[in-house]
Structures are given as C-alpha cells and as structure tokens.
Amino acid sequence: MDMIPDNITSSPEWNLIMPEQPILFAQHHHADYLDELIEFLRIPSVSTQPDHGGDVAAAAAWLARAMSAAGLENVRLIETAGHPILYGDWLHAGAGRPTVLVYGHYDVQPPEPLELWESPPFTPVVRDDFLYARGASDDKGQVYVHVKAVEAYLRTLGRLPVNVKFLVEGEEEIGSRHLHSFITANRDLLAADSALVSDSSILAPDRPALIYGLRGICQAQVDLTGPSRDLHSGSYGGGIDNPINVLGHLIARLKDERGHVLIPGFYDRVRPLTADERETLAQFPLDEAEWLAEAGAPVAWGEPEYTLVERLGARPTLDVTGLIGGYTGVGVKTVLPAQAQAKISMRLVPDQDPAEIIALFERHVRAVLPPSVTATISFGGGSPAALLETNTPTMRAAAQAYEATFGRPPVFMREGGSIPVVNQFAGDLGLPTVLMGFGLPDDRIHSPNERFYLPNYYRGIETVIRYFDLLGSAAD
Amino acid sequence: MDMIPDNITSSPEWNLIMPEQPILFAQHHHADYLDELIEFLRIPSVSTQPDHGGDVAAAAAWLARAMSAAGLENVRLIETAGHPILYGDWLHAGAGRPTVLVYGHYDVQPPEPLELWESPPFTPVVRDDFLYARGASDDKGQVYVHVKAVEAYLRTLGRLPVNVKFLVEGEEEIGSRHLHSFITANRDLLAADSALVSDSSILAPDRPALIYGLRGICQAQVDLTGPSRDLHSGSYGGGIDNPINVLGHLIARLKDERGHVLIPGFYDRVRPLTADERETLAQFPLDEAEWLAEAGAPVAWGEPEYTLVERLGARPTLDVTGLIGGYTGVGVKTVLPAQAQAKISMRLVPDQDPAEIIALFERHVRAVLPPSVTATISFGGGSPAALLETNTPTMRAAAQAYEATFGRPPVFMREGGSIPVVNQFAGDLGLPTVLMGFGLPDDRIHSPNERFYLPNYYRGIETVIRYFDLLGSAAD
Structure with a gap:
C-alpha cells in the first residue's frame, strides 16, 4: 500500500470540468442513472446457484441492451459452458488513439442469510445517499459507471477520445471459470493498449485509492x-x-x-516482503479502531509477526x-x-x-x-495473485482523473480480495491494468445490506470520463 | 453386559400359553394392533420443534383415548410448562398384589433429513414385516404394547393380575424437562412396587435382552x-x-x-470398570463385522484402552x-x-x-x-447414568416372560443410550426397574427410515401379559 509516487503530479493543470460537455451531461442525468441501475439490480443474477441460471442470463441481456443504447457497437452475448460473456466496442477514436479494454461482471454473490437484510436484496432502496441491493457495489454499479461514461461522450460529442472494448462476465463470483479460456482464444478480438477494471473500493468517500496488488x-x-x-x-x-x-x-x-x-x-x-515494502505499508493510513468498529469485531487477529495492513493484503x-x-x-x-x-x-x-x-x-x-x-x-x-506496476502512463492518468474529480490524489494500496482476470490482463496479455474502484470499505459486499454510495457512483462516471480524456490526450 | 445370572431359571415350568385367555385374545388381534399403531404414528409429535406443538398435544389426546378404550381408569392429561404428561391406572387387582408403574413416551425425534426417507416419516408403511415410520420403535410402538397388554386382560378376564399406573410423557426426546419435578411432586399418585420401561432394543429378532445399565x-x-x-x-x-x-x-x-x-x-x-465386569463384558455376543455393516461405518473407533463393547455402554x-x-x-x-x-x-x-x-x-x-x-x-x-440390580424378583420375572415368549432367555446388557427417567425411578423412588425392550438394533431410531419389527410388536404384547401374570402369581 504505497503512498502516491512522487512523480505523479498532485496539482492538475487542466480545467476541472474538462471535458466539459460529457461532464455536464453526466451531471444532469443522475436521476436516470439511478433509475437504470435500480432496474439492473432487480435481476437476481446469483451465479453460484443453479436456480438463478435464468436470472443470470436475464442480467446479461439487460446489460447488452443498455450497452447498445449507450452507443456501443457489436454488442453480443457469447455463450460458454457456464454463464455468457458480454462483448461490445466502439473503435472510431482515430489513428494513434489507444484502445481500453474495460472489464466488469454482472453476476452477484448469494444474498443469504436473507433474514439479516433490512430491505430485500433484490428490491433496491435508497436510504441516506446509499443504494441498498445485492450487487450495488459488487459489481453492477461499478460496471454501469463505464457504460454511462461512454454514453456521455457519444450523446454529446458523438465520439470517444479512446477506443473501448467492453468485456463483462457472469462468473466472477465463481472464479471466472470460462473467462480464462475465452481470453486466450480471442486475443485478437480483445487486443488493447491497457485494461480498466472497476470492481474495488477507495478508502473513504473523498479519499480515492488505486489498487496495485490483489490476492x-x-x-x-x-x-x-x-x-x-x-x-x-x-x-x-x-x-x-x-x-x-x-x-x-x-x-x-x-x-x-x-x-x-x-x-x-x-x-x-x-x-518475502522487502524492508522497503514493509516501511511503505507501515505508512498506510489505516485507523485500526475505526476499521474494527466497521467490521464489528472485538479485536484484530492473525499472524503476530506481521502488521494488520500486511496481513490484509x-x-x-x-x-x-x-x-x-x-x-x-x-x-x-x-x-x-x-x-x-x-x-x-x-x-x-x-x-x-x-x-x-x-x-x-x-x-x-x-x-x-x-x-x-x-x-x-x-x-x-x-x-494467482496480481502485483501491478504503479509508475506507468495509465496509472498516472488514473491518478489525475481521480484527483480532478475527488479533489485529492489517490492512495496506492494492496487489497486482500481477488479479481481473477486481473492477473491474466496484466500477466498473459501484458496490458497495463488500472483498478479504478468506486466502492467504499463499508459497502458490505458479500454481506447482507450491500450498498453503493450514490455520490461516488456519479463521481465514478466523471472520473472515467476524465480518464478516457487524459489517455486520449496523452496519445496526441 | 452380563450373561444371564445363574439363579434365573432357563427352563420355565408354566404352560407356554399361560395366561391362556389374554394370550389367545392378543394373538387374534394382530390386524387391529397394526391399524391402531399406524393411526398413532401418523401424528408428527416432534417435541423439539415448536411448529409441532399442536401435533404433540394431539398425540397425547389420541393415546389418552386409546388408554381409556383399553379399560384404564382415571386417564388424564396433566399440563406442564412444556408438553403434557399422560396418566391412567387400573387398581383393582386385590389385596397383596403389586403395583407396576409403566413408563413410556409419545413424543418422537425430528425426522430430518427428510430426503433420506424411502417413505414419508409420518405415513406409516409395512414392508417385509417391518412398519416404517418415525416413532415406530422409539417409542410409540413400545408404549402401545403395554396398552394392548392391559386391554387383553380386561377384555377376557375382566381383571389384571397386578395394579398398573401408566405414566407417559411427551418430552423424552428433549431431556424429560418437566417429568422430574412432576414425579417429585406426585410421589403418592405414582406410588408403586416396581417400574416397567419399554424404550430399548433386544439383540436380534429371537434374542431377547434385559438392559441393566444406561448412560x-x-x-x-x-x-x-x-x-x-x-x-x-x-x-x-x-x-x-x-x-x-x-x-x-x-x-x-x-x-x-x-x-x-x-x-x-x-x-x-x-x-472404574472392575476386572470382573470387564471379563463379563468380554463375553457379550457382539459380532463386530456385522455391527459395523449395520452402522455402515468403515471401522470401529474410540478409546484404544477399552474394548468396543466397553466403549459403547x-x-x-x-x-x-x-x-x-x-x-x-x-x-x-x-x-x-x-x-x-x-x-x-x-x-x-x-x-x-x-x-x-x-x-x-x-x-x-x-x-x-x-x-x-x-x-x-x-x-x-x-x-445421570443408571445401573440397575439384576438379581431381583422383577428382573427374574421379566427374564422368564421373555423366555416363555421368545423361546430363549435374555442376555443382560448395558446400553449406550439414555432414558432420563430410569435413574429417577431406580434412584429417587427406589423402585426395582425393568427395561423390557422390544426394538431391534437396526430399527434406525433417531435416523431416517425408523422401523419396528412387527413380529416383536406382537411378541412384546405377549411378553408383558406374561410378565404381569408372573408378578401377580409371585405375590400370592
């Protein structure tokens, strides 16, 4: 969990509302974004439970329609031995512009134990700026951020500053069983310059984070x-x-x-953790008492030879x-x-x-x-685990986009969770990969009462709009 | 698990069909006995599950009616903080005749897991001389043996050779929660000369057993x-x-x-087990391979310092x-x-x-x-555990009744299960107590597909008829 590297600027020089038209469009459509996400969340796409097979397919079909409506092209559902993989692209950014492979998943964890939910898991409800539903944060809300960022460009400027390819799977919560072979077999289709994954959390509502390590x-x-x-x-x-x-x-x-x-x-x-890495991790801003209170646990527990931050990531x-x-x-x-x-x-x-x-x-x-x-x-x-390079042009663009939107540069951190595909993007395909999350640590993903903080849903869309703009500009 | 003591005769001198009229009556009513028991078993009186509270009460009411119909008097349901206790008596045997306190229970274990039952647990079915249903052996079938033995006397001779008091509870499977205090508070009502409990198994269809120890x-x-x-x-x-x-x-x-x-x-x-007791237990006729096959376990397992028979009881x-x-x-x-x-x-x-x-x-x-x-x-x-005296007049009468009915004297044994009330009968009330069971080791009590071997149901009724006769004759 490094702090932000020195060579990433923390005082962006571009206009905070740049790119103006897509940003303003996004800021005027919050109500629509909420309604649409609620519709998406109503579909109980629990990939591990065979009874929900039809719902998983329905969620894929719903998202395919939403992607087409946003202006993505070549949208299609690709059948696998398990749940379908969803593909769509927009490839008209022009010569020299990079291609971003955008990844997310439309399947969700089982909602059980149901009796602990304050409102039913597939009846989304807004309370105090949070949208409560299974999948709100993990990952339907975050994948929909990308769809809306694309739409904001195409509805205003008629074009995107980068080419995009969307790859959205329905088996992330069951170990991405069929994605690995699909990627291996479709290297040309998925050829890109970098990958963007939004399936993680930042530190707090106004403390963005970029994850460079996953277990x-x-x-x-x-x-x-x-x-x-x-x-x-x-x-x-x-x-x-x-x-x-x-x-x-x-x-x-x-x-x-x-x-x-x-x-x-x-x-x-x-x-082994190097002395440098341990020193860096020791500086990570984790308030143990606050963290324990959020988890509701009496004490932190684990290998006594390592610090809590080390043990977690x-x-x-x-x-x-x-x-x-x-x-x-x-x-x-x-x-x-x-x-x-x-x-x-x-x-x-x-x-x-x-x-x-x-x-x-x-x-x-x-x-x-x-x-x-x-x-x-x-x-x-x-x-396997993934460790990403932090000092790359894509990471720097991501950091800048976060700072422009949140008013504060992101912290670089390692996360204890797993996103199976990241290792394949970064390793097998050799793509610089950015984990640009918009969830919060207390979103209760995998737990009852999962939720998504709506201001960050909207800021997420703006952050991705800016990220695409920065990647496109850097190529000129 | 002693072998039968030397001083119990193994060549009875009385007529095998004595007492003639009740025995012949019982032999002519097998079909009725089966129909009635099936009716009793249809009531899902699962005492540990609150949802079945009404069923437990219904089973108590059903048995109360059956006891009255058999000729028992003063039949009544006594409310407790839990499930009711059922009492009934017949006290006209005459001066000098002993009183037998007959105990059983009308509640049953939960039937789960339901998917392992070959026929529904509360839809009794006969297959190959076995009656399949939850409670068939534990303990509805065995408690009904006593009711029918009383009826056989009263319908033929108009009298019993002993006085009887029935005490039937609905909480045996949940630790007899309210029976202990009821017995303590009703010593006069329950005053007797001995206790008779049928809630256990013999060794094999034609190998009777008398249990003298319970855990x-x-x-x-x-x-x-x-x-x-x-x-x-x-x-x-x-x-x-x-x-x-x-x-x-x-x-x-x-x-x-x-x-x-x-x-x-x-x-x-x-x-500690004495050398004598270990020697006796070593002679107990347990065929380990057969026993393992019946349990479906790969090996016997437990304290290596003790034999299997020792570990079980x-x-x-x-x-x-x-x-x-x-x-x-x-x-x-x-x-x-x-x-x-x-x-x-x-x-x-x-x-x-x-x-x-x-x-x-x-x-x-x-x-x-x-x-x-x-x-x-x-x-x-x-x-607590119970250890009963084996060399008592009641034990000898029980052994003779078994032998007259089964053609073979019983084996004395210790059983690993628990019948909470036995310790109170034998200990607190000081009653010579006889555990005269009619189940078989593979009746699958507490398991799916519980069953009761019908020939032993009918032989059970005859054994109890003979036991009452022997107790009555001994008093003259």
Missing part, C-alpha cells in the same frame, strides 16, 4: 462421510467415529490459532467460509451424523501457484484424516 | 460470534478471526483423535451432533462469517454428575476460546 484465491470443499446413515449418539457414541468431530480436528490442522496456515509447503513460494491466509453437519434445526437431536462438510477459501500472494496449493491442500487433508471417514475433496476456481 | 446425558450448544456481520473473506481474511476456524479448534479441544474427552475433570468421577463420550456456520448453500460464497454454532451431546456413566459436567464443560470452553470471539453457551436436559 489470488483457491476454493476447496471437503465432504466427510462416516457411517452410512445418521446413528443414535447414545447407542453408537464411543464406538463409531463422528465426521463432525473429525472435521473439527481437520479445521484445527489447516490453520493454527495464531493465524499460520499449517499445510506443508503452503508458504514455500511466498515472496500482503500475506496469504485460509478461511473456512461454510460449515454444516448433523442436526442444525431448533432444539436437539442426539445423532452421530453420517456427514459433515466444510467450504474453504485460501487467499494467495505472489508467487504462490493455485494449482500447486490445491495439490498441497489435498495431500495434507488426506494425510491427516483417519480411516474412520471417507473424504470427497473438490475445488472451485483458482487464480 | 446419562448432557446436552450443550455453543454459539460463537466474531464480527457483527459476514465479511468479505478477501478484504478481511488474515486480519479478523473467523468463528468457524475457532469452532474447529474448539471441537478439537473437546475430544482428541483417539476418542479421549479433553475437558479437565471429565473422567474424575467415572467409576460402559465408557462416557462426547459427540458433536450438529454444526453450522457461514454459507452452506450450493457453490461458494467467499465470506468470513459472523457466526458458527455447534450442538454437543455428552454421554455419562456412573458416577458422573450432569450438573458438574456442565460446569466443567463451560469452564473449559471459556478457557480455550480466544478474545476474538464471544460465546453463548446453553444447556439442554441432563440426566
């Missing part, structure tokens, strides 16, 4: 079976092993009580994200259950390799399980 | 809360502790991987009976959850004290939990 991810599920049916815990207890008790021991052997992952080899490829970790076994209804049922299940998410840092981590995980789990249970181990999507 | 039970629930809401596992993982990971460590600290309970003091009051243990936390739906959701819950059942042996075990459990859990979570610990019903 990678591996997802696993362990299903344990003991006896072939639930047994009476009195008649069989002490004689037959209990898969829940076994699962408890397994979880205890995945990560110790001080936050160290116990899978042999897990840390082998972790690139620059160290790998492991969390059990779901757990079930035996009787979970009201009251008691004295069973020795047949089955127990845990879902596990591992967050990776450079240079951990997801495939290798998966192999280490499976080997470790099989090695520690007793013969009294059988295990099925399955894996979801995996992606 | 006690303590039920606990631990609810852990970390952050105040589910957090994004990427943005917060490594910085905030995860209540599921904590729960895993907690479970690992409750019982080790070889089956030893790790709660300090847990074993302090456990009465004569050693205490601890099982997590239910577990939930985080996202448990289809697919993945990358949350660092706010909450995690475990339900825990401990089985006790003499002389462990449930109240003390509860205190030790709570102290241990609080001592091992980190400050990163808060815990709510709650407890369900607790009851």
